[in-house]
Amino acid sequence: MLEQPLLTEAGGMAHFAGRFFREGFRPRYEVGEWLYQCYVIGYQSLPLVGVTGFIMGMVLTLQSRPTMAQFGAESWIPAMVGLTIIREMGPIITALIFAGKIGSSIGAELGSMRVTEQIDAMEVSGTNPFKYLVVTRVLATTLMLPVLTLLADAIALFASFVGLNMRGVTTLALYANNVLSRLAFGDVLPAFIKTFFFGFAVGLIGCYKGYHADKGTEGVGQAANSAVVVSSLVIFVLDLLAVQITGLLGLN
Amino acid sequence: MLPEPETLPAAPPAPAEMATPETVLAVEHVVKSFGDNHVLQDFSLALHRGENVVVLGKSGSGKSVLIKCVIGLLVPDAGRITVLGQDVTRLDHAAMDQLRARVGFLFQSNALYDSMTVRDNLLFPLRRHWLAHRRAEEAALVRQALEDVGLGHTADMMPAELSGGMRKRVALARTLILRPDILLYDEPTTGLDPVTSREISHLIREVQQKYGTAALIISHDMSCVRLTADRVALLVDGRCYAEGTYAQLQALPDPRIHEFFA
Ligand SMILES: Nc1ncnc2c1ncn2[C@@H]1O[C@H](COP(=O)(O)OP(=O)(O)O)[C@@H](O)[C@H]1O
Ligand SMILES: [Mg+2]
Numbered sequence: 001m002l003e004q005p006l007l008t009e010a011g012g013m014a015h016f017a018g019r020f021f022r023e024g025f026r027p028r029y030e031v032g033e034w035l036y037q038c039y040v041i042g043y044q045s046l047p048l049v050g051v052t053g054f055i056m057g058m059v060l061t062l063q064s065r066p067t068m069a070q071f072g073a074e075s076w077i078p079a080m081v082g083l084t085i086i087r088e089m090g091p092i093i094t095a096l097i098f099a100g101k102i103g104s105s106i107g108a109e110l111g112s113m114r115v116t117e118q119i120d121a122m123e124v125s126g127t128n129p130f131k132y133l134v135v136t137r138v139l140a141t142t143l144m145l146p147v148l149t150l151l152a153d154a155i156a157l158f159a160s161f162v163g164l165n166m167r168g169v170t171t172l173a174l175y176a177n178n179v180l181s182r183l184a185f186g187d188v189l190p191a192f193i194k195t196f197f198f199g200f201a202v203g204l205i206g207c208y209k210g211y212h213a214d215k216g217t218e219g220v221g222q223a224a225n226s227a228v229v230v231s232s233l234v235i236f237v238l239d240l241l242a243v244q245i246t247g248l249l250g251l252n
Numbered sequence: 253m254l255p256e257p258e259t260l261p262a263a264p265p266a267p268a269e270m271a272t273p274e275t276v277l278a279v280e281h282v283v284k285s286f287g288d289n290h291v292l293q294d295f296s297l298a299l300h301r302g303e304n305v306v307v308l309g310k311s312g313s314g315k316s317v318l319i320k321c322v323i324g325l326l327v328p329d330a331g332r333i334t335v336l337g338q339d340v341t342r343l344d345h346a347a348m349d350q351l352r353a354r355v356g357f358l359f360q361s362n363a364l365y366d367s368m369t370v371r372d373n374l375l376f377p378l379r380r381h382w383l384a385h386r387r388a389e390e391a392a393l394v395r396q397a398l399e400d401v402g403l404g405h406t407a408d409m410m411p412a413e414l415s416g417g418m419r420k421r422v423a424l425a426r427t428l429i430l431r432p433d434i435l436l437y438d439e440p441t442t443g444l445d446p447v448t449s450r451e452i453s454h455l456i457r458e459v460q461q462k463y464g465t466a467a468l469i470i471s472h473d474m475s476c477v478r479l480t481a482d483r484v485a486l487l488v489d490g491r492c493y494a495e496g497t498y499a500q501l502q503a504l505p506d507p508r509i510h511e512f513f514a
Contacts, residue, residue, distance in 0.1 A: 116361050124357050126377065126381040
C-alpha cells in the first residue's frame with residue numbers, strides 16, 4: 001500500500017501529474033490509442049456500473065420507505081432518493097467501482113509492461129511511452145467516469161421508480177416530475193464536475209503505480225493493489241474538498 | 253527508405269581484412285553510478301562496422317546498464333558515447349528517435365508487447381518511426397523479417413503462445429525489420445536451453461553475415477561468446493579489464509580472466 005512515506009509518495013504523484021500536463025498537450029497526439037482506451041475503459045465498466053447503479057437506487061428507495069411512511073411523507077421519497085443519488089451516491093459509488101475495476105487493471109497492465117521492459121521497448125521504438133500509455137489512459141478515465149456516472153444515475157433513478165412500484169403505484173411521469181422539480185442547478189453541476197476529478201485521480205494513480213512498479217512479479221500485484229487503495233482514498237478526500245468548495249460558493 | 257530484400261548490399265568483408273575499420277559505436281570513459289553503487293567506472297570500448305563484439309561480465313556487473321546507456325535509456329554520469337557519429341548524450345528527443353531507428357535493441361526479457369499479435373509487434377516500430385509503408389510492403393517486410401529468424405508461420409500468434417526460443421526470435425525479427433546498422437543484444441541466450449541457445453547464437457552470426465550489421469552482444473554464456481564473438485571485451489569492476497579474440501583471452505594466465513573460461 002503506502003510502503004513509501006506519505007510525503008515522498010505525494011511528491012512523486014504531483015511530479016507525475018505535472019509531467020502529464022507538460023507532455024499531454026504537446027504533439028504528437030496519440031488519438032487512435034486514446035479512442036481505443038476510451039472504448040475499453042468505458043465498455044469494460046458498463047455492466048458493473050449498471051448493476052451497482054440499479055441496486056443502489058432500489059435499496060435506497062426500499063429502505064427509506066418505512067421511515068418516510070412514519071411521517072406520512074412517502075410522496076417525498078422520489079425527491080429525497082433522487083437528490084441522494086445525483087448529489088452523492090451516484091458519483092461516489094461509481095467512482096469507487098471504477099477505481100476497483102479500472103484503477104487495478106491500469107496498474108497491473110502498466111506494471112507488467114514496466115517489469116517486462118515493454119515500456120523501454122516502446123521508448124526505443126520511436127514512441128514516448130508516457131504519452132502513448134499514460135496520457136491516453138488518464139484522458140480516457142477523466143472523460144469516461146462522468147459518462148458512466150450519468151448512466152449510473154439514470155439507472156439508479158429508474159430502479160428507484162421500480163422500487164416505489166413494488167409497494168404502491170406511481171406513474172413514470174409523476175415520478176419524474178417529483179424528482180426533477182426538486183433538483184436545482186446547484187445539485188447537478190457540482191456533482192457532475194467532481195466526477196471529472198475522480199476520473200482523473202483514478203487514471204493518474206493507476207498509471208503512476210504501474211509506471212513505477214518495482215521489478216519482479218510482486219511488483220505488478222502491488223501496483224494493482226495500491227492503485228485501488230490509494231485512488232479510493234483520494235476519491236473520498238476529493239469528495240470532501242468538493243463539498244467544502246460548493247459550500248463556500250453557496251451551492252450546498 | 254529501407255532497401256528491398258532483393259537489393260540488399262552484400263555483407264562487407266570481414267573486419268580483419270579492412271585497412272581502417274570504421275567505428276560505428278564508441279564508448280569513451282563512461283561512468284555510471286546509482287547512489288553508492290558504482291556500476292561503470294571509466295569504461296571504454298569501440299565497435300567497428302560489420303563486427304560482433306561481446307562484452308563478457310558476471311551477473312550484476314553492469315552489462316545491461318552499459319547497453320542501456322548506449323541506447324539512451326540511461327544517461328551516463330560522465331564520458332561520451334558516440335553512435336554512428338552522433339553523441340547520444342547530447343541528442344534531443346527527435347534526433348534520438350531517428351538514431352534509434354538505425355540501432356536495434358534486443359531486450360534480455362524480449363519485451364514483446366503481449367497484448368499484440370506477432371505481426372503487430374513487428375509493425376509497431378515500423379509505424380512508430382514514421383516508416384509506414386503501403387500495406388503490401390508492410391506485409392512483405394513482416395514476412396521477410398520472420399523468415400530471417402525462421403518463424404514464417406507465426407505472424408498471427410500471440411507472444412504468450414510461443415516458446416522461449418521462439419519469443420527470442422520474434423524479438424530479433426522486430427529489431428531486424430528496421431534493417432538497423434547496429435544491433436545490441438542483451439544476454440540473447442540467457443534462460444534458454446543449450447540447444448536453443450546454440451541456435452540463437454548461430455542466428456546472430458547469420459544476421460551479421462546477411463546484413464553486415466555490427467553487433468554489441470552482452471553475455472556470460474561462454475558457448476554463445478565462442479560462437480558469436482569476433483572480439484571479446486571483459487567487463488570487470490566497471491572497467492574494460494581485457495580485450496581480444498576468444499582464443500587470445502583464453503590463453504591469458506590472469507586468474508580474473510581465466511575464471512570465465514574455466
Ligand atoms: N535503474 C536502476 N536503478 C538502480 N540501480 C540499478 C538500475 N539498473 C541497474 N542497477 C544496478 O546496477 C547493477 C548492474 O546491473 P545490470 O547492468 O542489470 O547487471 P547485469 O550485468 O547482470 O546486466 C546492479 O547492481 C543493479 O542493482
Ligand atoms: Mg542484464
